[in-house]
Amino acid sequence: MRFSGEFPLTLTIAELVQGLAAGQYSSAELVQDVLRRVEAQPGLNAFITVDRDGAEKAARAADAARASGQNAPLLGVPIAHKDIFCTAGVRTTCGSRMLADFISPYDATVVARLNAAGCVPVGKTNMDEFAMGSSNETSFFGPVRNPWDVQRVPGGSSGGSAAAVAARLVPAATGTDTGGSIRQPAALCGITGLKPSYGRVSRYGMIAFASSLDQAGPMAQTAEDCALLLAAMAGFDERDATALTAAVPDYHATLRSSLEGLRIGVVREHFGAGLDAAVGAAMQAALREYERLGAKLVDISLPNSGHALPCYYVLAPAEASSNLARYDGVRYGYRAAEYRDLEDMYKKTRSEGFGPEVKRRIMIGTYALSAGYYDAYYLKAQRLRRLIAQDFGQAFESCDVIAGPTAPSPAFAIGAKSDPVSMYLNDIYTIPVNLAGLPAISLPAGFVEGLPVGLQLIGRYLDEARLLNVAHKFQEATDWHRRAPAGF
Amino acid sequence: MEWETVIGLEVHAQLKTVSKIFSGAPTAYGAPPNTQANVVDIALPGVLPVLNAEAVRMAVRLGLAIGATVHARSVFARKNYFYPDLPKGYQISQYEHPIVERGQLAIMTEAGEKRVGITRAHLEEDAGKSLHEAWEGLTGVDLNRAGTPLLEIVSEPDMRSPAEAVAYLKALHTLVRYLEICDGNMQEGSFRCDANVSIRPLGESRYGMRAELKNINSFRFVERAIDYEVRRQIALVSSGGQVRQETRLYDSARDETRPMRSKEEANDYRYFPDPDLPPLIVAPELLAEVKATMPELPEAKRQRFCEHYGLSAYDAAVLTGSRELADYYEETVRSSAVEPKLAANWVAGEFLARLNSANLDIADAPVSAGALGGLLRRIADGTVSGKTAKDIFEAMWEEGGDADGIIAARGLQQITDDSAIEQIVAEVVAANPKQVAQYRAGEEKVLTFFVGQVMKASRGKANPGKVNAILKRVLAS
Incomplete structure (x- = not known):
């Protein structure tokens, strides 16, 4: 089938890779459509910079490479980068007036690796200023709007990336997560977002917020797409002394493994006060789905998680x-x-x-x-951090992954949370994961009053392969991740 | 009242690595401003530090050389303050957990050998330079030096006089060059010193309030700055005043110290472990590897020179003042096979004096150890006298060439043939009857006159020993 006109909204990266390889469409055609969609939605404010010229050039180069017999895992696939990643020649603002005109002379390692895998970067997405925020309202370039309800926030700090993928403007985007900045917006926008283990992805060229917590990861429609992107992003980097030397496993190979006998830890403390009842109900439904897939639920406790904030x-x-x-x-x-x-x-x-x-x-x-x-303050917090990490270590003695809500409630209205502490409470389930350096993924798990709800899966250190597998099996059995907001 | 001076020194030794401590930019001195600073050095958004393994090796070398504890685990910390030549807004240093602790260094004092304690040595990065002179009302920033590796070596307050402080500084200066970890160039700032100085009544065990002296970038200034500061403190306390804990700048033009702006001391540096750098681990294998490649240290070499070459303590100390000089001396002895004492006299005397007056490094000396050895052989076998040899050395230094070539070309070969010398003696005796009479009358000092005349007549070539003997014989007859 030869492509003509517009692309279906639902195409994933896995599908695009096949379509491009089969010659159903060129990268140039695909990227033109992406640019058209991005430029047709200025109201979402998902992008700070659109790099039309660069994208067109890169798409043509991808097509030429393919024509000359070359291939790469993501050759010709369009992608957007959170504006926290340095991109040579294209301004990198970090959502701040401070860097509103800053143009980096070099590419972040994440950007360089995705380029090497064949990706076509189309622009830079909006974000909370220096990644400090949970609603994308602190951006110098204005708030991003949630495609499910434009009066609401998309979450943050990777709000632009989440909104752009949710509205199907781009098939995928990069994000960064210091206390939940990939997972919380992924949950609030109904997409899949993975925060890898600390050190799995190089931080070089990613503008630092809190160095011991920051980690880059993929944001896409599906866990399978996250697996494809992580494979390209992950691995040792000699320019980051905190990057891990451990080999990168084949995430795709284990995606479809059976969940029979999988032990899922359910955190007692995650289902107490502060959790929206309807979100709690959606979580219970998701857990029942996992039981149907052969997993066993295990009651666990993270006693120090109350100190995480x-x-x-x-x-x-x-x-x-x-x-x-x-x-x-x-x-x-x-x-x-x-x-x-x-x-x-x-x-x-x-x-x-x-x-x-x-x-x-x-x-x-x-x-x-x-x-x-x-x-x-500092030393006491460091001691608490060790206790919180030890809690996870103990919990993983009786389970293989931990499941629970990503955020306590669905997306809230722009301007609704003026008190910083009520804003900080949005990250109560995600922050302990960063403190412990563990991998976690948020995936769509239902809707509350028309707004998406995210399920968070937390894995053992460096066990991204299992997280992606567990998330993928859920997405084989459900279609929450296939639902897209109307009007984009 | 009698006062005791208490001095501790902090030395910043710039490590001789090819690249910077946390980036791949070169460390060479003297490049045009901001041409040796890369994205990491100028602290662009997103860049990260990666530790230079060679700098670690060098710190380990020093630690082993001073018999210190080299910690298996040390930690880099951030020292936070704002200044235009500090690109990140913090300096990466080591604070609570330095790589090296508790060593010592032997120095020679008037009272004999003394061991000065070294509290710690830690790795850190240098800042850039602020240039205030070039522009009216503006400051320029040169970041070439930013990120250059430094080893800060902190002594115990063990020194009791400016002379001891200088002795310690010189011993440390010699050591770091032996270890090939620092070029020791004080003018270029590769080896910088701050001094903590206090006084206390003789016999008192508690320390007095100390002043920290900065900007003392030569051995001479160290002595003068401390000397001035001690006199200032004694005068102050004697007149009822109190020494304040402060940082003072030494002004060499006026030969005085004066307080620096107090604002710089009000800083709270907010040290905390640098989250970009994992703890520095010195593995046992690395320690063993460095140990295996340690050079002979100054103290051991000095001792060996005394024992093996039979040199005086003084000669041995001079000749082991640098590794290059010691190597030069040993090569001279080896190539000439002359008496080690003769070689010592020449290397420590003529050669060193000429080197200093020409302000040259040994590597650039126009007379090689082998060439000097060739000359010494001709002294030893009597071909030339010591006096003629100095002229030959001068010719070798200025024009190049070897001793034998110059001796042959200029006909400088010593006259050792008895009959030739007897002939000259006979002529001189015949021409000076008055002096002969004086000598024979008992004025033996007239002999020097005859020796001088004979040497002059032979144009310096006659063997002085033989001239003496023959003259005595002829005049006595």
């Missing part, structure tokens, strides 16, 4: 306060127009260049590291 909100801002010190107006980025002296230049540049949430976290972090407070 305060622990995270000491450690992440502490690291951020130092990571963001380089934005000083001296070498690149925003610099205040007028200043009296060096100190005044620093103060004005950083006061004007950063938004309120970023400044709040820099101040919290600076305080937590100050002489006299370091032991009470």
